[in-house]
Amino acid sequence: MACAKRYSATWISVVADPVIREALLSALGEILDAQFILSTQEQLKPFECDGLSVYKALPMVAVLPGKETQVQEVIRLCHQMKVPLVTRGAGTGLSAGAKPDPEGLLLVMTRLSNILDINTATQTARLQPGVRNLAISEAVKQHGLFYAPDPSSQIACSIGGNIAENAGGVHCLKYGLTIHNVLQVSGFTMAGDPVTLGNGGLDNAGLNLLPLIIGSEGMLMVVTEITVKLLPLPRHVEVILASFDSIEKAGQAVSNIIAQGVIPGGLEMMDNNAIRAAEDYAHAGYPRDAAAILLIEIDGSSINVSEQLQSTRQVLQESGVISVKIAKTETEKALFWKGRKSAFPAVGRLSPDYYCMDGTIPRKSLAEVLGYIHALSEQYGFAVANVFHAGDGNLHPLILFDANQPGQLESVESMGAKILEKCIEVGGTITGEHGVGLEKIRQMPLQFSDDEISQFHSIKAALDPDNLLNPGKNIPLLKHCQEYRALAKNLHPNQLLIQHEPTA
Amino acid sequence: MQDNARILQDQVQQAITEQKPLRIQGGNSKAFYGFAVQGEVLDTSGHHGIIEYEPTELVLRARAGTPLSEINSALKQHQQMLACEPPCFSQSATLGGAVAAGLSGPSRPYLASIQDSVLGCTILNGQAQILGFGGKVMKNVAGYDVSRLMAGSMGCLGVILDITLKVIPSTRAEKSFVFSMEPENSLAFINDLRKRGLPVSATCQLCAQLMVRFSAGNTEIAELEDRLEEHYSFIEWLESDDYLFWEQLREHQHPFFEQASTLWRLSMPADADIHGLADKPEDVLTEWGGSLHWLKTTKSADEIFNHARINNGQATLFRYPATQQPATIFQPLAPALEQWHKSLKAAFDPFGIFNPGKMYTQE
Numbered sequence: 059m060a061c062a063k064r065y066s067a068t069w070i071s072v073v074a075d076p077v078i079r080e081a082l083l084s085a086l087g088e089i090l091d092a093q094f095i096l097s098t099q100e101q102l103k104p105f106e107c108d109g110l111s112v113y114k115a116l117p118m119v120a121v122l123p124g125k126e127t128q129v130q131e132v133i134r135l136c137h138q139m140k141v142p143l144v145t146r147g148a149g150t151g152l153s154a155g156a157k158p159d160p161e162g163l164l165l166v167m168t169r170l171s172n173i174l175d176i177n178t179a180t181q182t183a184r185l186q187p188g189v190r191n192l193a194i195s196e197a198v199k200q201h202g203l204f205y206a207p208d209p210s211s212q213i214a215c216s217i218g219g220n221i222a223e224n225a226g227g228v229h230c231l232k233y234g235l236t237i238h239n240v241l242q243v244s245g246f247t248m249a250g251d252p253v254t255l256g257n258g259g260l261d262n263a264g265l266n267l268l269p270l271i272i273g274s275e276g277m278l279m280v281v282t283e284i285t286v287k288l289l290p291l292p293r294h295v296e297v298i299l300a301s302f303d304s305i306e307k308a309g310q311a312v313s314n315i316i317a318q319g320v321i322p323g324g325l326e327m328m329d330n331n332a333i334r335a336a337e338d339y340a341h342a343g344y345p346r347d348a349a350a351i352l353l354i355e356i357d358g359s360s361i362n363v364s365e366q367l368q369s370t371r372q373v374l375q376e377s378g379v380i381s382v383k384i385a386k387t388e389t390e391k392a393l394f395w396k397g398r399k400s401a402f403p404a405v406g407r408l409s410p411d412y413y414c415m416d417g418t419i420p421r422k423s424l425a426e427v428l429g430y431i432h433a434l435s436e437q438y439g440f441a442v443a444n445v446f447h448a449g450d451g452n453l454h455p456l457i458l459f460d461a462n463q464p465g466q467l468e469s470v471e472s473m474g475a476k477i478l479e480k481c482i483e484v485g486g487t488i489t490g491e492h493g494v495g496l497e498k499i500r501q502m503p504l505q506f507s508d509d510e511i512s513q514f515h516s517i518k519a520a521l522d523p524d525n526l527l528n529p530g531k532n533i534p535l536l537k538h539c540q541e542y543r544a545l546a547k548n549l550h551p552n553q554l555l556i557q558h559e560p561t562a
Numbered sequence: 563m564q565d566n567a568r569i570l571q572d573q574v575q576q577a578i579t580e581q582k583p584l585r586i587q588g589g590n591s592k593a594f595y596g597f598a599v600q601g602e603v604l605d606t607s608g609h610h611g612i613i614e615y616e617p618t619e620l621v622l623r624a625r626a627g628t629p630l631s632e633i634n635s636a637l638k639q640h641q642q643m644l645a646c647e648p649p650c651f652s653q654s655a656t657l658g659g660a661v662a663a664g665l666s667g668p669s670r671p672y673l674a675s676i677q678d679s680v681l682g683c684t685i686l687n688g689q690a691q692i693l694g695f696g697g698k699v700m701k702n703v704a705g706y707d708v709s710r711l712m713a714g715s716m717g718c719l720g721v722i723l724d725i726t727l728k729v730i731p732s733t734r735a736e737k738s739f740v741f742s743m744e745p746e747n748s749l750a751f752i753n754d755l756r757k758r759g760l761p762v763s764a765t766c767q768l769c770a771q772l773m774v775r776f777s778a779g780n781t782e783i784a785e786l787e788d789r790l791e792e793h794y795s796f797i798e799w800l801e802s803d804d805y806l807f808w809e810q811l812r813e814h815q816h817p818f819f820e821q822a823s824t825l826w827r828l829s830m831p832a833d834a835d836i837h838g839l840a841d842k843p844e845d846v847l848t849e850w851g852g853s854l855h856w857l858k859t860t861k862s863a864d865e866i867f868n869h870a871r872i873n874n875g876q877a878t879l880f881r882y883p884a885t886q887q888p889a890t891i892f893q894p895l896a897p898a899l900e901q902w903h904k905s906l907k908a909a910f911d912p913f914g915i916f917n918p919g920k921m922y923t924q925e
Contacts, residue, residue, distance in 0.1 A: 179749055179833045202757055224703045235701065237710070238678050242874075253898040258831030258874035260670060260853050263893035264903055264921060265719070266677055269710030273703045293759035317618035319641065319731030359759035361782040418699045420619050452701045490701035498704075505704055509691045513910070514705050520905035533705065 074118040074161045082141060082163070086121060089131045094169075096120040105164055108151040109211075112467060113496050117144065117158035124169040126282045133280055134250035136163055136526060143248070144528050145276040147187060147219030150211040152414060153495030155222065155275045155531055162529075167218050170282065173197050180258065181288045182241060187218025187281050191225075194286065203288040206233035209491065210399060221281050224273030226491040228324040228355075228398075231449035233289065235491075237272045242285035248522045253279060270517070275493050276528040278521045292323070292357035296367055297385040297394045300374050301348040305329060305432075308350035309424035311377035312448045315354070316421065318373050320366050324355040325449030329428070331408075332401050332443040332456070339404035342397030343390075348380065352448065353398050401445040402456070408441070409458035413470045416498075417481030418452045418490030430480050431455050438473045452490035453481070479504055479546055494532045502532075503539035504546055511536060563611030565625070567684075567692060567723055573604055574721065575690040577915045584915050586717035588627055589654030592663045594881055596716055596920045597891055604721065606658050612636055613724060614698075621681065621698045623726040626658025633657055643732045645674035649812045658722040664714025667812045668764035668775070671850045673730070677713040682726035685712060687719075688911030698726050717917040719910040733763065733777035737786055738807065740797040743772035745843075749832050749852045760789065764808055767848040768818065773799075775808055811849070818847045818856065823883045826857040826866055830875030839869055856880075867893055892921055 079097075086095050096102055097119045107114040118141070123129045136143045142162030149156055158164045171188035178201045183194060191212040194205040208227035209215055215225070221243060226235045233239065242256035255267045262268065271278055302308040308327055315325065328336065329350050337344045344351060352374075356366045367384070374382055385391040397404075405412055419427050428444060435442040435457075446454040457473060459466045478488045478501045488494070488501045502511065514533045518525065534542065577584050583601035587593075610627035617640040624633055630650050637643050647667025648660040661683075666675040682696030685708075696702055696709035712722055743751055748767050755762050755774065763777035776786055790796060799807075810816045819825070828836055832852035840846045845858040859866070863879065867890070870877040876893035895903060903922060907914070 177833070179753070180831050181753065182831075224707070226701050230701070234674075234678065237707070238674070247898055247902075251898040251901075252896075253902070254896065255899075257829075257876055258834070259829035259876065260675065260850060261664075261714075261829035261876065263876040263878075264895055264899065265906065266664060266711055266714040267899075267902065269677065269707040273707055278706075290753075290756045290759075313618055316620065321731070359761065359778075359782060361785060362759075362761070362778060365779045365781060418701045420616075420621075420699060422616070422619060447701070450701050451699055485697065486699055487697050487702040487704050489704050490699070491703060493703055494705070502704065507693070510693045510695065510705075513687060513691075513693055513708070516909035517706050517708075517906065520909040521902060 078139065078141065079118050082119060082135070082139060085135050085139075086119065086132070089128055089135070090121055090123060094122040094124070096122075105146065105149070105158060105166065108146070108149045108154060108156040110152050110154045110495070110497055112461065113154035113157045115158050115160045117164035118161055120158070120164040120166055122166045122169050126170070129165070129170070129280060129282055130246050130250050130252070132163070132165060133246050133248065137249050137524070140524060140526065142526050142529050143280070145218075145222070145280055147216035147222070148190070148214050150215040151219060151223065151495065152416070152492040153489070153497040155493050155495035155528070157496060159529060165280065167216065174283070176201065178203070181290075182258070182285050183288055184283065184285050185217050186283060187216060187221070189217050191215050191217055191220055198288050199291070202291050204291050205286055206230070206239055206289055207236050210402065217284055217286070218281055221272050221284060222274070222276045223491065223493040226447070226450075226452065228326060228447065231325055231447065232321050232323045232357075237269050239287045240268065240272060240284060241287055243268060243271055243281050244283040245279050245281040247279055248524065248527050256285070258285070273493070275495065275532045277518060277532055278527065280527070294360045294363045295323070295355060295357045295391065296363055297391040298352070298354040298356070298367075298370065299344070299383040299385070299394050300352040300354065300379050301345045301381045302350045302352070302378065303348070303380050305350045305428050306425040307378040308352055309428060309448070311352060311374055311379065312424060313421045314373045314377050315370055316449065318369055320356070320369050320373075322354050322366075322370070322449060323357040324353065325447070326353040326398050327351070327444070327446055327448035328353075328398065328401060329444040331441060332405060332445040335404040335408055335443060336397040336401045339407065340397045340400045342393045344397050345381065353394060398445065401443075405443045405445070405456045405458070408443070410460040410462065411458075413457040413459065413474055414492075415453060415455045415457070415474050415477050416489045416492040417478050417486055418450065419481050419484050419486035421448070421451045423484040423486070424448060424451065427453065427480055427484060431477055434473050434476055438469060440470060440473060447490075450490070451486065475501060475546065496531055499532065499534045500542045500545070502534050503542045508536055508539055511539060564608055565611070566606075566609035566627075567686070570604065570606065570609060570721060570723070571686055571690050571692060574686055574688070574915070577602065578688070578690060578913050581913065582915070583918045586662075586721055586917055588656035588659035589629065589652060591650060591652035591655035592659055595663060599917045599920050601915075601918070606721065607654075607656060609723065610656075617642060619698070620729050621726060622729050623682075623698065623724060624657050625724045626656060626722045628657045629653070630655045630657060630660055637729055638732070641732045642729045644679060644727065645730045646670060646676040646679050647812055648676050649814070651813060657725055661713050661725050662715060662717050662722055664716075668766070668808055668849055671853060672763045677710050679727050679729075680709050680713050680725060681728050683709040683712050684723040686721040686723055688913055688915055692723065696726065700728055716920045718907060718920055720916060735780045735783035736763070736775060736777045736805065737783050738773060738775045738799040739790065740799060741772045741774065741794065742770060743767070744770050745837065745848065746835070748772050748848075752851045758793070760786070762851075765849060765851050766811055767852075769843050773807065816847075822858050822881065824858065824879075825881040826859065827878045827880040828855040828857060828866075828870055828875060829853065830855065830870065830873055834873040834875055836869065839866055863888065863890055895922070
């Protein structure tokens with residue numbers, strides 16, 4: 059079946075040009091101490107993939123700079139030698155965005171992990187990219203502040219990686235994504251020139267380039283410093299656990315809550331497979347027989363929370379809820395959330411592997427798409443556990459499989475592709491927070507036309523004319539787009555007569 | 563409702579063929595903003611109508627030429643609003659112009675900016691291609707975020723055909739109060755209000771008075787005064803006046819803006835002091851909790867841009883006399899950023915037909 063180059067589950071050993079490799083290593087030795095230049099197979103193995111381990115490759119060399127000046131010198135060297143450069147944070151990404159280029163350099167940013175400044179007057183923090191997401195809120199909690207975007211990997215993921223993916227999380231329903239919580243980003247172009255987007259105020263001069271960089275998956279610049287906005291910690295927080303006897307009712311309840319004018323701090327859903335797995339693992343008190351549960355967090359002033367709580371309870375009753383539990387203590391609140399937050403590792407106990415999807419859809423389509431996923435699950439014979447950010451329609455079906463069984467990986471990817479196609483069909487997107495990387499590059503032509511993809515390539519060429527930054531990720535080559543569309547429709551490319559067209 | 567996409571596309575194609583520049587115009591309500599542009603008018607006001615509005619989804623999609631007043635009215639019927647409170651400056655203001663200008667209103671630091679509110683857009687690029695980016699869901703990271711790039715692009719990258727916006731439930735009640743407060747004490751005071759969980763939604767400082775708007779549910783606003791009295795002294799505002807105040811502030815109808823033929827806009831870190839740039843205290847009006855200053859001054863542009871740069875902010879010559887030809891209007895860019903502006907302009911508008919010179923002379 060004709061398709062673009064893809065990587066099998068075993069890592070690919072590509073012997074890079076030895077002359078380039080030696081010249082690069084020699085020059086890197088002038089920039090970094092030897093201990094921070096990794097070049098043997100044994101040294102490089104830990105960096106062969108990010109959180110999506112089915113895509114692996116060893117880079118030609120990996121470096122771990124400890125200073126901004128070193129980052130700049132490495133970039134300039136790669137630019138001069140035309141060596142591809144892939145940037146890596148904590149390696150928690152789920153779309154192979156940090157999969158190394160076998161003929162390139164992997165720039166590992168984890169040593170740049172200082173919180174440079176916390177300004178309690180302006181309620182901002184200046185950070186190096188290797189700072190862990192959770193570490194930000196931990197550091198500012200003493201000042202009554204927090205950093206809102208909280209991906210589920212926040213204990214490990216880095217703010218630099220969050221910038222690359224425009225990371226979301228449970229609380230982005232109310233508080234926005236990374237793009238809504240960042241004031242300024244500094245770093246270097248691929249030519250090694252310093253560049254800063256945004257400033258200390260709320261507007262920037264000229265074009266609005268922060269949104270272009272945030273979510274660009276390391277393809278437009280290398281980020282070395284980030285200024286984030288901090289928010290006052292909510293005075294009161296309530297957590298509700300609502301149980302339903304059908305997915306459809308739970309999905310409708312999600313729509314109804316938001317339609318009533320309540321914007322919860324978080325609104326998560328789990329289906330029965332996920333509930334059972336989480337309960338076996340975390341013992342959070344989830345109802346094992348519920349078809350679905352909603353976890354709803356409401357925050358604000360005490361009066362505001364009280365009003366929203368009342369409104370939410372009424373909506374849940376009208377939506378056919380079976381039971382409503384409001385956490386009575388801080389311990390119980392933490393326990394309710396513990397189940398949700400440990401859902402992924404809990405589901406991971408059920409089978410050797412799982413494949414986590416990331417499509418986002420309008421809330422009104424939740425019941426329809428979840429029903430479709432259930433039907434696919436039966437058709438393909440793979441169990442699915444659904445754990446996701448229902449409030450903003452960001453699905454995370456976890457498809458359970460065994461990569462060691464021949465053909466299962468390909469079959470699961472086929473099923474995943476159908477889920478993403480359904481997301482587009484109902485007016486959504488193929489990725490809500492994990493990014494395209496390599497994983498979803500074949501679905502990009504289903505969401506974008508050739509002209510739109512061409513515009514993306516023009517943007518890339520404008521900022522990285524040599525195509526050295528994370529090449530081959532995110533934006534598919536135009537010559538592959540027809541193939542990908544034909545594959546999706548089970549057609550030969552020549553049978554695909556009608557192009558995907560945008561509408562005015 | 564009228565769909566003029568193909569007409570606009572034909573006009574762009576013709577401009578490319580004839581190598582003639584185009585001046586993109588909606589309601590012309592912000593013609594004063596930025597450099598004057600020479601070119602044939604590309605009028606988007608005929609391309610109007612709300613394409614899709616789903617209150618339960620908090621999403622609205624409308625064509626660029628739709629008057630902002632029509633959008634605000636449609637939202638109000640469902641107790642919803644645009645979080646960013648974009649200024650109109652004229653009844654003719656359109657959605658496309660508001661997004662292209664990228665200006666947000668008094669609620670910006672507490673609710674959202676106009677950029678934050680954009681979920682998706684359809685544009686006409688400089689190759690006369692109709693392209694769609696983003697969509698109607700907030701969490702959408704497929705490809706580069708061209709939709710939010712278009713916000714504030716001043717028509718230099720392309721013609722906005724339609725925009726999909728995130729909307730929010732209207733706050734049910736508002737109340738404003740006046741506090742006696744020297745400017746240097748206001749930031750700490752506002753931070754204290756927010757730390758106590760008080761629902762600040764806008765601020766305005768003029769000389770030694772700080773006006774604060776609070777927006778929340780009915781019960782919370784009804785009890786607000788009692789809560790404030792526990793910690794602060796203030797003057798309560800008459801309800802009929804406070805609503806009008808914030809509207810006038812947003813639309814520059816407040817007396818401060820009268821006869822302000824030369825007006826600077828400084829977007830700064832909230833703790834940056836700009837009062838040294840003013841001839842007298844009453845020449846500064848500050849919003850956004852200290853992050854936005856309107857300034858009337860005789861100081862030179864160089865001095866103002868320099869002060870903004872040193873303090874990690876940016877300045878804009880927001881209004882100037884029509885008889886003047888200022889050399890620079892927008893904060894000068896650092897070299898790499900300037901290069902990026904040129905390259906991105908070329909990527910979207912390779913023939914340089916859209917609003918040439920509107921922001922920087924090379925665009």
